[in-house]
Amino acid sequence: MKSVNVVLVLLCAILPVALSFIDGLVPNGDFEEGPKPWQMHGTEVVDPHSVPHWELSGFVEYIKSGQKQGDMILPVPKGHFALRLGNEASIKTKVQVAKGLFYSLSFGAARTCAQQEQLNLSVSPNSEPKDWGMLPMQTMYSTEGWDSFSWGFLAESNEVEVIFHHPQTQKDQACGPIIDVVALKSFTLPKKSRDILQNGNFEEGPYVLPNTSWGILIPPNVEDDHSALVGWMVESLKAVRYIDSDHFAVPEGKRAVELVAGRESAVAQVVKTVPGKDYDLEFYVGDARNMCEGSMLVEVNASNSTFYVPYESKGKGGSKLAVLRLKAETGRTRIRFLSSYYHMKSDFSGSLCGPVVDGVRLVRVPHA
Numbered sequence: 001m002k003s004v005n006v007v008l009v010l011l012c013a014i015l016p017v018a019l020s021f022i023d024g025l026v027p028n029g030d031f032e033e034g035p036k037p038w039q040m041h042g043t044e045v046v047d048p049h050s051v052p053h054w055e056l057s058g059f060v061e062y063i064k065s066g067q068k069q070g071d072m073i074l075p076v077p078k079g080h081f082a083l084r085l086g087n088e089a090s091i092k093t094k095v096q097v098a099k100g101l102f103y104s105l106s107f108g109a110a111r112t113c114a115q116q117e118q119l120n121l122s123v124s125p126n127s128e129p130k131d132w133g134m135l136p137m138q139t140m141y142s143t144e145g146w147d148s149f150s151w152g153f154l155a156e157s158n159e160v161e162v163i164f165h166h167p168q169t170q171k172d173q174a175c176g177p178i179i180d181v182v183a184l185k186s187f188t189l190p191k192k193s194r195d196i197l198q199n200g201n202f203e204e205g206p207y208v209l210p211n212t213s214w215g216i217l218i219p220p221n222v223e224d225d226h227s228a229l230v231g232w233m234v235e236s237l238k239a240v241r242y243i244d245s246d247h248f249a250v251p252e253g254k255r256a257v258e259l260v261a262g263r264e265s266a267v268a269q270v271v272k273t274v275p276g277k278d279y280d281l282e283f284y285v286g287d288a289r290n291m292c293e294g295s296m297l298v299e300v301n302a303s304n305s306t307f308y309v310p311y312e313s314k315g316k317g318g319s320k321l322a323v324l325r326l327k328a329e330t331g332r333t334r335i336r337f338l339s340s341y342y343h344m345k346s347d348f349s350g351s352l353c354g355p356v357v358d359g360v361r362l363v364r365v366p367h368a
């Protein structure tokens, strides 16, 4: 009897860890399990508890792959079903996580009308500085009609609530974003230290959804803590694209960043520096082998200087190393990369693209 008790106690001790989340889709994160016909009115879901693992509120539609709106086939990112959020609608789910770990939440989303749309994403509990963020879904960057987005958070408990909320009020209810493939990936954050540039090769970043060949967008202007690109901030109006070596040419390692929206798309990091000292800023500029051709120019703001690094892209992959010498003016140097020009893929898809940046290093120049 005693040994059974011991086993039970052990099981209980192990269980929370065993249950905590493994990289991949959250339960029913692809919405393949959906409402029964009597829980719907046309495409509208009328029973808020009829999508397993999710709770719905407001005007939410269950979209079936192949479904048309006018002449347009509505995009369903994965499998056969997805959800569309009407005005002020929201969907939420609870997910098991491991307290103390940093997570990147990834999901697929598509706009269905011409208007620019926003999505309010929140993960709670999350203390700082706020637990939600507004993600713009302005321009679509992929050719498939939908994009993947990411959001980072530190798990402050073993269970978090994830809410997608569509805040806009548009005349047409059927205009909100379509959501699908909600997934999580955990990673250990490197110790917070601004002494050296962090994650310069961009290897620590959002979960790229399996079977997607267009990378994942890191939304702009979300607070530092919610950038799924460890160490970096996307400080601009538009997203940057995170790309993987399985589908793109990447100068170093397996991941890199593509500056997809000209001057409206930038990544930055603040590094501790010694005032008056010289540093070499090294990085690769290249193209992702995604038919993004043309004369590219990467603009780097660091300390008080602006540098321009040209790159001729044939759209077939390739990169070059740039080394810039700069003098630190203060104890904190902000380094920022953007693309001077806008580029579009040469496949007539109208998809935005741009130069790739990777392998960023800041090296103090030894005294002569």
Ligand SMILES: *[C@@H]1O[C@H](CO)[C@@H](O)[C@H](O)[C@H]1NC(C)=O
Binding pocket: 120, 121, 122, 132, 133, 163, 165, 167
């Ligand atoms: C975003 O969603 C969160 C949680 O649902 C809510 O507290 C916040 O007020 C929302 N923000 C806006 C601007 O709608």
Ligand SMILES: *[C@@H]1O[C@H](CO)[C@@H](O)[C@H](O)[C@H]1NC(C)=O
Binding pocket: 210, 211
């Ligand atoms: C990826 O695609 C392959 C082949 O189409 C399929 O067998 C596999 O199940 C897909 N994986 C996911 C996670 O969707």
Ligand SMILES: *[C@@H]1O[C@H](CO)[C@@H](O)[C@H](O)[C@H]1NC(C)=O
Binding pocket: 304, 329, 330
């Ligand atoms: C660089 O910026 C610092 C702080 O803003 C300023 O004090 C300094 O004069 C600037 N140096 C140059 C060369 O512009």
Ligand SMILES: *[C@@H]1O[C@H](CO)[C@@H](O)[C@H](O)[C@H]1NC(C)=O
Binding pocket: 301, 304, 305, 306
């Ligand atoms: C970049 O540097 C240029 C020239 O020093 C300056 O005019 C510009 O405002 C800087 N941009 C940012 C975003 O810091």
